[in-house]
Amino acid sequence: MKPLRALCGGELPRLVMFDLDGTLIDSVPDLAAAVDRMLVELGRAPVGVEKVRDWVGNGARVLVRRALAGGLDHATVGEAETEEALARFLDIYADCHHLTALYPGVHELLEALSTAAVELAVVTNKPERFVAPLLEQVGLGGYFRWIIGGDTLPQQKPDPAALLQVMHLAGVDAAQALFVGDSRNDVLAARAAAVPCVAVSYGYNHGRPIAEEKPNLVVDNLAELF
């Protein structure tokens, strides 16, 4: 696991925290199906998977607001409209997990890290209630000691609060930890927590190359890490 050691001062990290959507799982086909069903129920036109791919990354509430606005800028969407649509979306998405799949290399990396007794966590902006069932469904049920969702704490990424919380629970400082994500929010959260950040090139970053955010390392497949 040479690339991991190189990022953590020559030692293996003691804790690796992972983003979920776009990093471990390709969840956009299901998220898009749920967004489109919500829009149709509200009497609007569906938007399709490519648009939704660019709108994921700031949690369910922002995703729904972007869908209502038809674009990234959702400032004009009203509160009552948001609440009604969000309730529908959460209800629909709860039954919409059959298209979600693991990315290549994920299972192998998690297996290698847990064999090396590295602690693992998920830090996602996705609502917490969906995380454990999804991990179970894609065969990652047993790997993660801590799961922080987008509604677990008052703050979401890019705020570093969730990363700091997991490091505190694990008794690990920033130099012994690593964060792996796919979006600008992940790189910013890791930087604010002073944790080295690996970014995957295949995820969801509003259609922009993640290298622009200057993570410590970019990989095309997580298997490159070991």
Ligand SMILES: O=C(O)COP(=O)(O)O
């Ligand atoms: O639900 C989202 O918006 C994205 O979640 P993520 O933080 O796992 O990428």
Ligand SMILES: [Mg+2]
């Ligand atoms: Mg992500």
